[in-house]
Amino acid sequence: MSAAGGAPLLSLDGIGKRFRGVIAVRDVSFSVPDRAVVGLIGPNGSGKTTLLNIVNGVLSPDQGEIRLGGAATTGRRPSDLAALGITRTFQAARVFRTLTAMQNLFVPLLHQRALDRGPARRRAADLLAFVGLERHADRVASELSGGQQRLLEFARTLVTRPRIVLMDEPFAGVHPQIKTTLVRCIRETVAQEGASFLIVSHEVPDLVAMSDQMVCLVEGAVAARGLPAEVIAQEKVIDGYLGRSDA
DSSP, X not given: OXXXXXXXXXXXXXXXXXXXXXXXXEEEEEEEETTOEEEEEOOTTSSHHHHXXXXXXXXXXXXXXXXXXXXXXXXXXXXXXXXXXXXXXXXXXXXXXXXXXXXXXXXXXXTOTTOOHHHHHXXXXXXXXXXXXXXXXXXXXXXXXXXXXHHHHHHHHHTTOOXXXXXXXXXXXXXXXXXXXXXXXXXXXXXXXXXXXXXXXXXXXXHHHHOSEEEEEETTEEEEEESHHHHXXXXXXXXXXXXXXXX
């Protein structure tokens, strides 16, 4: 992984969002360096998923600006942002259940007018092997376990060689072996393909171990940001999210 001080790939400046007068995200500013993993933590309802939805264009912010590689992306459609290099996984894995695992990996390429099927098939096969699903290439996704579907969704985000992957609770409810595979794949993707990751997770110890930087949201605002060990030691994070031990 990169050093925490790497050049910003994704930057958020003063992002705000309201829903019927309720403030979901308030004046959020932070950046994701190139070739880095940034962990996003906070209590339920603190605006983490809303923020991911804003970054990948599902929602438009009411205020603030987002830049990818220095270029403004605020208000762009998810399909446009995917073409620019922003991909996404969700809290519940989203796969095309009637398609095979291999076919699922072709979906992000369908918009390409002149698709070269040979390299595309090799890329898909390599990614299925990368996440350990090579023996399931011809199985329809509905026949895969929940953990395998999560791995398939992750592999699909990598097909287009994204610049940054947004992940929403990737470790929630999965078998420890699936979690180990995901952590390995994330680290290797950073090292080998140069992608960055912005990961929302309540699995704080795992996120601390794998992140270059960490951001904590409390009540829609940034309570702390910086090196993971420093963030989780801050009073505002302990009081607003982690809680205190009785020992």
